[in-house]
Amino acid sequence: MGSVRRITPRPGLITELTQRPVLLHGGVTAGMMEAMTHTARRMFELLEPICLVTYFADECNQELAALGHRTYWDGYFASRAAPLGRVPAQVVHAAFYSFADGEAARHIPSVWETIPPEASVAARERGSAASVRRILGDEVADSPGLVRAADLTTKAATNAPTQGRVMYAAMRALPVPSDPVARLWHSATMLREHRGDGHVAALVGARIGGAEAHVLSALEMGIHPPESFGRLHHLPKERLAAVMDGLRERGLVDTDGRFTDAGRETKQRIETLTDELAAPPYDALSPTELDELVTELEPITTTLVAAGSQ
Secondary structure, three states, X not given: OOOOOOOOOOOOHHHHHHHOOOEOHHHOEHHHXXXXXXXXXXXXXXXXXXXXXXXXXXXXXHHHXXXXXXXXXXXXXXXXXXXXXOOOHHHHHHHXXXXXXXXXXXXXXXXXXXXXHHHHHHHHHHHHHHHHHHHHOHHHHOOHHHHHHHHHHHHHHOOOOOOOOHXXXXXXXXXXXXXXXXXXXXXXXXXXXXXXXXXXXXXXXXXXXXXXXXXXXXXXXXXXXXHHOOOOOOOOHXXXXXXXXXXXXXXXXXXXXXXXXHHHHHHHHHHHHHHHHOOHHHHHOOHHHHHHHHHHHHHHHHHHHHOOOO
């Protein structure tokens, strides 16, 4: 081989390059991306307790039962999938992603044989809004601050791209409620589905299936063995064993069923990418509007968290 010519950079070039902002896709700097992901994570923390009343409080389940849904899971699948229309179970399974094979088919399409999707989605909205109002009390529910929070959340929720966002796009096609409490819940749930679609994309990119995702989440929450996690323990033992064996073969969990460093890093990459993909809706808000939204949501979220969204 010939001699290698050593190139000496001009004085000051290294300092200049290391101080120059690193450009990512579309001219976004690393600092800008960090700010975007921080915003997305903070908004998730503030909005999630509003969405959780649908699953934890009584009113939504009561509204769905009054329609004729026999079980909690009948109502869950019928109402959450309703914005998609009368699609087959395979579509619901693909869009929801995290449920085991066959779970969607136990409910879809039978739940729609006597109850149209439109009725289920309306019942979910009524029940969820009633829960939020009950927990907050009429004074807060009727306050200018909540109205402003609903308006700004709706502005963010109705201005994000829909490409590749199946559940979000389906909710975007629904009318936005006029009642401020219902509008706040509806728009927070739109943003939850937007984030969920991005999370699915992050999982697919990391080659992590629905059951595998639950294992990683269980370990992150300190649940051991992860197979005891509520979203996993009902699965057949053979299926659980295959999931754990696959994660071990990839070096993501160890022989004791705990995180390896690679597994923890994979989980963190997924969560970071989920935050990045959840950021675009908030581009619709000015910095002043974003600060205002955080200020108005904080006491609402604090009250809901204190009640466990129940």
